[in-house]
Amino acid sequence: MSSQGLAKEHYEMGLKKTPFYSRQKELDIMNEWHRWSGYTVPNVLNDVTFEYFAIRNSASVFDITPMAKYRIKGPDALDFMNRLLTRDMTKLRVGRVGYSVWCDDEGMVIDDGTVFRTSENEYLLCAQERQLETLKRNALGFDISFDDVSDDIAALSFQGPLTCTILKKVGFEGIDQLKMFDLKEFAFAGTTVMISRTGYTGDLGYELWINPENAGDLWDALFEAGKNYNVKAIGGDALEIARIEAGLLMAGKDFSPATSTVRPGHAKSPYELGLDWLVKLDKGVVFNGRRALIQERNKGPRYRFVRLDVEGNKTACSAYIFDRQGGKTIGHVSSAAWAPTAKKNVALGFVDMPYGEVGSTVWVEIYYQKELRWNRRWAKAVVMDGPFYNPERKTLTPPEAV
The missing domain is CATH 3.30.1360.120 (Probable tRNA modification gtpase trme; domain 1)
Known part of the structure; x- marks a missing residue:
């Protein structure tokens, strides 16, 4: 044809x-x-x-x-958002923005994004990737309308x-x-x-x-x-350094969206992404993945999200994580950068439970190229408690006058 x-x-x-x-x-x-x-x-x-x-x-x-943007409105807008997202949306007031994730039935994260409550019965959902099919599947039975306003x-x-x-x-x-x-x-x-x-x-x-x-x-x-x-x-390269320095996750880089993973077990849950604070199992309504997340909470997650302070100045891009030098492989680095303001060689990654408690030491195997020759080195890494960079001015209201 x-x-x-x-x-x-x-x-x-x-x-x-x-x-x-x-x-x-x-x-x-x-x-x-x-x-x-x-x-x-x-x-x-x-x-x-x-x-x-x-x-x-x-x-x-x-x-x-280019961010995906969806306007969701109608009498059931709040109920719909509470069904879709893991956090308690009744707590998000008009004129506020909330960060959240949404999951599949197995409790694996499809994507994360921000939700803007623009009026009593209207929200703007923003995400890195397109989510129209997810919204369509979840909208059945709700008195709402939703529009893809990404280009608008x-x-x-x-x-x-x-x-x-x-x-x-x-x-x-x-x-x-x-x-x-x-x-x-x-x-x-x-x-x-x-x-x-x-x-x-x-x-x-x-x-x-x-x-x-x-x-x-x-x-x-x-x-x-x-x-x-x-x-x-x-451009995006400078933003990438800043977001790693701030310890923030990126879909497609630090985790594979559940709708696009090929091999079983490669998607991750909110607990495995260090986002357990976003999961409100007791919010009084059923939401996608709730049953699986209850089971995971009781059993414990498979992985732990870690922020690593890596010794030296060779970034640990795509490195494996070990329990000791030359020892057992316990995880991998998903993002890494030299953080200029924090003045640290930093990395984000995941390790098998029960490894990776705050303050513990792990090892990373780093490969780097110098004058067309690949070199290998082992480096100690300490598991950090919280972001590498977290200035007071981020939350100060009003901001300091300049």
């Missing part, structure tokens, strides 16, 4: 450009881009080091338009210690009163922009959500207000 007139497969379609693409392209000198949910987005625009330090020392702008909302992650100062200069009066995980709508250029005090860097920061047709004006306003504050556009 001729393919003429048939819908193109995703791999035959050209990459889409976000409303911020032209602004980013003007600043790009590296020409290193990748695909994210059908959009082309930068790995780095100028220099990874400069972009990283913009996150920690001034202000950084990262395009998060342009979004920026604005992170760093000077972000509040710059936003005030743009004219967002009262932005300094937003607490962590608050959200509020502000007037801007004849429309509105929703601003949430959220982010993926473990630092002071905000996310800005706006109509695509007004996206360029918002970008220009941030850079004009921040021209004396060294505001920089950044």
Whole structure:
């Protein structure tokens, strides 16, 4: 059959450009881009080091338009969210944002994301990957409507210690009163922009959500207000360092979504991801995976999520974890980086239970290339209690005046 007139497969379609693409392209000198949910987005625009330090020392702008976004509304919106997610959604007030996960029937995590309660019966669910089929399956019997608004909302992650100062200069009066995980709508250029005090860097920061047709004006306003504050556009490589330094998980990197794992046992539960605080078994309603999670709570998880302080300066990318040098393999590293602000060689990973208690020592086998030759070294690693980097300014309200 001729393919003429048939819908193109995703791999035959050209990459889409976000409303911020032209602004980013003007600043790009590296020409290193990748695909994210059908959009082309930068790995780095100028220099990874400069972009990283913009996150920690001034202000950084990262395009998060490709995120999956779903608007869920109706009389049963709360009941639906409580059925879908593991946390107790009755505790999420209007004007607040919550982080959560959702699971399959075996209690394995499908994805994680943020939930914005924009009104009494309306939510915005944001995730890294598309979740339309999951929503369709769970919507049966609920009086709700849901729409994929991924392409209808342009979004920026604005992170760093000077972000509040710059936003005030743009004219967002009262932005300094937003607490962590608050959200509020502000007037801007004849429309509105929703601003949430959220982010993926473990630092002071905000996310800005706006109509695509007004996206360029918002970008220009941030850079004009921040021209004396060294505001920089950044790519995904700098963000990757910051999120590892903050000890934050990434789907597809630290865990395989349950809907895409091929081999049994390769998906992970919230308990195995160190997210047991998100599982509310006693919230009074049945939610996806609850029965399996009750069994796991009683029996104990298979793995433990660990944050490792690795000796030396050779990053432990894709390393195996051992109970001692040359000993038993007990786990693996999923993400690793040199953390410039924490000044640590850090790694995220998973070990078999009962290994990996806080304060314990494990070993990692590191391979690194130098002048086209592969080298191997053993390094001790200490299991840390909490993030490697967790500044007070992240939660301070109002943020410190600059």
